[in-house]
Each structure stands twice: as C-alpha cells, then as structure tokens.
Amino acid sequence: MNTKPALSADSTIEFRDVSFHINDIPARVIVSGISLRIPHGESLVLLGRSGSGKTTLLRLINGILLPTKGEIRVQGRATSEWDSIRLRRGIGYVIQDAGLFPHFTVEENVALVPTLEKWDAARTAERVEEMLQLVGLDPREYARRHPRELSGGERQRVGVARALAADPPILLMDEPFGALDPVTRAELQREFSALARRLGKTIVFVTHDLREALLLASRIVLLEAGRIVASAPPQEFLALDHPEVRAFTASLGVGPGALA
C-alpha cells in the first residue's frame, strides 16, 4: 500500500524560459518565454483572454504537454523526467465541466485516485466521506448518486472533492466555476476561497474573470498572446499601468475603488 502522496509536501513549480509550439506548418506558438516560480502554498491565478495560453500552462505542469523549449520543474524535477502517471497522481485537477465519470457514483468518482493508488477500502471510504463533507455535500445523501442526478454546482463540488481525495500538494483548476449560473458561481467561489486558505496547497487557477482572480489569488499573472505581461498581488494588480490590465479592469464595469 502506498500511503505517501506522489509528491512531498514541499512543492514548488517553476517554469524556466518555457515555450510551447504546435508543429503545424507554419508552427503555431502557444506560449513563449515563460519564466515563473510558484512557491509552496501560493494561490496563483493565471488570468487572460481565451486563447492566451492559460490552459496550456496548466497542462505543462502536469505533463499532459511537454515544452518545446525550456523546462518546467515540479518539486525540483523537470516534468520530462517525471514518470507522468506518478506526477499526475500527486496533482489535483478540476476542470470546467467537472469531467466526472458518468458511470461512477459520486463516491466512486471521489475515490478515483485513492483506488488507483490501491488504498485499502476502509481508508478510502473514510477519506471519501471526509472529502464530501469538506465540499459541503452530505455523504449520506450524495455518495450513491450518479453525476446525472446532480446540479452543476454539486457536480463541481464533487470535482473538487475528487481532486483533493489523495491529498495532493498541488491543485490545478481550469475555469472550474465558468459554466455555473452567477449565483452558484459566487457561492462556490466564496466557499472555495475559504477552503483554499485552510488547505494551504499550491494552487494554480485559470480564469478569464478578473473578479474571480481578485477573490482567489495571492498573486495574479496576466497572459496575453502566450506571454506573461503582468504579475502582481491582487491589491497592486489593479493599479498596474499596462494596456491589457486596463482592458481587464474596464471589464469589471466599475471603478477599481468599488471593489476594495
């Protein structure tokens, strides 16, 4: 039985002059010249328009993509040197449509990584219950339901529980609340923000919503056309003098003062 998470708790992610191209003719540059250090426990929000390369950066972290140039070091080791399965089991992943397995119950979905890691049944069951409570779902009511019997918000909660089940030190989130109605979204954002502070995990969160970034980030990194154009804590971010930052603050529809 493997009781240790795949990564040790001291997890840092580091991009070293990373570029990623797609080998079409002509080659398409998705991200380039990315250098970025994410220390343990940081909640980093990657902000940018659609197609700015945010999701690509996430996929470079868990080794679904490998860089064309440069390297990404997770915990001091380049993703190209990691056994990709080991690497991914130590990184939680939450996506927009939750991506729950429709043929699994809620319980089975949450137990995914513990099952893959061959935890014993009692420990897995205990962990599933703990995780469901953590995301505000009563295990007695939800454990045996199928994803189709859940609302969008509940599905996303299960997605978060599944990502946290094996207690990974790193959590990647790709617009997890993007498809929810505004009320549910605000609810989940608030709850997740509190949860994230309690968990102390290294979180990389992708969004195109500045409001969400301001709420969740300890640092916001702004991407434009595959490059980092700004990087600052939320308080300072709004004051930055960069056209893309101004474009995003304008998208809030209110002056920066109204948010403070």
Next chain:
Amino acid sequence: MNLSSNLQASNWTFLAEHRAEILGATLDHLTLVVIAMLIAVMIAVPLGMFIVQRPALRTIALGIASIFQTIPSLALFGFLIPIPFIGGIGKRTAIVALVLYALLPILRNTYVGLTGIDPAVLEAAEAMGMTRAQILFRVRFPLALAVILAGIRTATIITIGIATIAAAIGAGGLGTFIFRGVALVNDSLILAGAIPAALLALFADFFLGLLERRLKVS
C-alpha cells in the same frame, strides 16, 4: 376472398403439421447466427479497442470491413467456396461469410463508441493519472458499451437475414424451406422458412434493444 382464406388456412395447417422440422431448422439457423456472432464479436470488439489510438490502422481495418459488407452476400458465398480449408459446401463456409458481414457494424460501433466519449471525462481521466489501459478499460469501454451493443444488434439482424441465403450453399437453416418453396412454387413451404426467420430477427432486435437501453449511461 374465399380462396385466399382457404389458402391461409392451408398454410397454417402446413406449418402446424411440420412444426418439428421447422423448429429444427430454426435451431440450425440460430446456431449459425450465434456461432458467427460470437466469432465476429471476439474479433471486432478487441480490434476496435486496438485501433482507437491508431488512426492509420483504423482506416485500413474499417476499409477492409466495409469491402466485405459491400460484396453481395450470394457472391461472397461464391467466392469462399473454392478457398481451401475455410471454403467448400456447408456450414463452415456460411459461418465465415456471416462473420465477415457482421464485422463492420460491430467494428464501426466499437470505434465510434470508444471515441465518442465526452472530452472533459477523458481529460480528467488523463490528468488524474490513469494509464492508457485504465482509461480504455475503466472509462472508454463501459461508456461505449451501449453503442457497441447497438452494433451487435445491427450485425445480428443482418446475420439472421443473410443466414437464410446460406442455405444456397448447403448450410441448412430456414433458408432451405424458402429455396425449396420457390423451386416448387409452394407458398406454404416458403412461409415455413420466412415467418420464423422474420420472427427471429424481430425478437433479436427487441431483446438486444432492451439490453442496450439498460446499459446506456446518460
């Protein structure tokens, strides 16, 4: 009017009098179909799983399977007869031909089912650290099962139909009555083969459809 009802009555009498033979031929027919389908499923489902992530092989495999399906059935029987080992007159040749016919619907549906999975589900599976094999057997396959079964259902119905023609090469089954009936211009004899064959196809369609709906994951 009177004549036709007489005719019908005599048909029913004929069927009732020969029910033992008809039942025997139906069982023969069913045996042909079941053996052919078992072999076809054992070939096409693993092959479909194998070609999922191999686009070059997929084109070849689906291409070959479509060629068999395009050849008229009687012609396919004809082609097979002179081939040593698998050919000749009788059940074996018929089963080979039926298998070749059944391959395409099963292969195509296996492939379509395995590749038609919600991309978010596959993305999550990969990102959570499932291996390719785990994704194939624990995610793709169970989610594709209803679609695969739909292919098996189509193939079964085609096979029941084509198996009637297999009587032409001495494979037995319900086609024997039909061919003999046509040769002797005997309606009762034709119906003795046609009615059970049609019922067989309808029952197969109904029960496999039922199973398919139970396996469907929404």
